[in-house]
Amino acid sequence: MTIFNLGSINWDHCYQVSHFVRPGETLSAQGYHLNLGGKGANQSVAASRAGARVRHIGAVAEGDAALSVLHKLGVETAGIEQQPEQVTGHAIIQIDQNAENAIVLHPGANRALNWPWVEQHLATGGQGDWLLMQNETNLLQQSASYARKRGMQVAFNPAPMDKQITLSLLNELDLLIVNQVELQDLTEETDLEAAIRKIQQQCDTALLITLGKQGALYVNAEGRQQVNAYAVDAVDTTAAGDTFIGYFLASRCLSDDINEAMKQASAAAALCVTQAGAIASIPDATQVNTFMEEHTL
Template sequence: MQANVVVVGSLNMDLVTRTERLPRPGETVFGQSFGTVHGGKGANQAVAASRLGARVAMVGCVGSDAYGVQLREGLLADRIDCLAVRTVPESASGVALITVDANSQNTIVVVAGANGCLEPEDLKACDQVLQVADVIVCQLEVPIETVGYVLGRGRELDKIVILNPAPASGPLPRHWYGAIDYLIPNESEAWALSGVTVDSLESAELAARQLIEFGARKVIVTLGAKGALFVSAQRVEHFAAPRVEAVDATAAGDTFVGGFSAALAAGMDQDDAIRFAQVAAALSVTHAGAQPSIPSLRDVQGFATP
C-alpha cells in the first residue's frame, strides 16, 4: 500500500484502571475496573488518520511478546501498513499504565520497552515509505535521535512535517524547529518547550509566538474544552471546541493530530482541517479507552453536518 500519511512513533499496550479519584503520593485507592487497550501515541495517531480517511503506514517497534503480536494485529485490522513495524527479539513491548478518575482526568506512566529500539537505521531501511508520503508525523515516545532524523529527512523530501511534542519535559533541540511545518503541543507541552506558563488564550499565544521565533512555521496549541489556538508569523486564530459530554480524554490529542494529518493529506484547507480534527477529538472523549474511542470518518461527517 502506498501511504499518504506516515506515522513514526510508539506502540504501547495500555493497562487502564478507572477509579473515583486519582491517588495522592503514597496513597492506595481502590479501582473500579481494569482492562488492556491498544495504545501508544504513534499507533493512536496512525489509527486516527486511517479511520478518518487516510492511507497510513506505521514505522515503529514492538517486542517479541504477546502484546507485540496483538498491537500489530490491531493496526492491520485498521488497514494500516505495518511492513516497517519491526519486532525486537527478546524485548518487551511498550506499555502505558493509565489511571482515569470520575472527572475523566488521567495520569499516565509509560515504559518504552521496544519503542526505545527504533533507530535512524530503521528509517533509512524504509526510506521509500517516507518518499511517497504527503504527511510525516512524529511524537517523542521513541529515541530523540530518531525523531531528529525523521524531521530532517521529511524536510529534505519537502513533505508536510508534523511534530506532536509529547511527552515533553523540556526544550526541543533548537535545530529541529526549521524542519517542522506544524508543531502541535497541548498546554503543558507548550509550557515545557517555551518556558511560558499556559493558562489562558493570551499565554498560549505568547508561548506559541516563542516557538515561532525558535523556527517552527506554524503552531497549534490544543486547549481541550477551550479549543485550539493557531499561530503563525502572520496570523493568530482561536478555534472553539465542539460541545460534548466527556467520559475519557486519554486519546483526544492523538485523535486531533491524526485527524489533522488525514485532512491535510486529503487536500483539505488548513482551517477546515483544524475544525475537522476538533470534531474527531471531541467525539473521542465521549468514549473510554485510547484506540477504541477514536471515531470513524462517517462519525465525524455526521457530527459536523447533523
C-alpha cells in the first residue's frame, strides 16, 4: 500500500529577533535557520519514517534542493513537479525573545499545481492506497474525486481551516483529521459531542480528532476509540500534529487496528515535541517502538 500525499513544500526562513519589525524599521536578526517544512512535507516524512511507502505529489521551483532533502528522508519525489516560472513556497518567520512568532507565508508553487501532472501520478494508485491532502495546495476536489474513483481511500487534514472548502469535500472523504478547535470552527459548535454529531449527520466519513494533552479520539459509524497522550516535557510542538497524522496513516496501511495506530501516532507525537524543529524532530519507527516499550499510556 502507498500513501499519495498531495501536499505543500515550504522553506522556512527563521529569524531570531529582539522584537517584531515595526513599520519603517530595519532590524538586524540575532540568529537565522533555514528549515524544510510545510504540512505536506512534514506529513510525508513522518509517514516515511513510520515505515510506509510515501509518494509526495506537489511542486517546487526548478532545481530546488527540497527534492534531494525529501529523497534522502525516504520520500518518493517523482510526483513533485519542478516549475521554472514559480518559486517554492516559503515562510518568513520572526521569533522574538518570548518565543512568540510572526509569519509571512507565500504559497508559491504549492498553489500552482497542474491537473494533468497530478492526475498522471494519482493514476498509479488504486485499491488499498491512501490519498492524503491538507489545505495548502489547489486541486483538492478534483484529486479527491479522482482518487475515490480509483478505489483509493481519502484523508483530509483541513489546515489551515477553510470551512467552505472542507464542507464541499466531506462526501469525498474516508477520514477527516482535525484538532478540536478546527472541528469547532467547521461546525460552529463549542461542545465536542455536538460538533461530532453535526458532522455525522452530514456524511459518513470517519473522524480523527486530536485533543492535545487529552490525546486523540477516532469516531466512525461503528463506534469510537480514544487514546491518552503520553506525558513528556515539551520543547517544541511545531510538527506534533503532522507527525501524528503521518504515523497514523502509515499504521493504517499495515493493519486495521485503529487502537494500535492511535497509540503509535501518540507516541511519535510525544517524541516529536521533546525536540526542537519540524522535520528534524520527527522520530523513526525504531525510536517510537522503544519509547512505547518504556512508557505506558
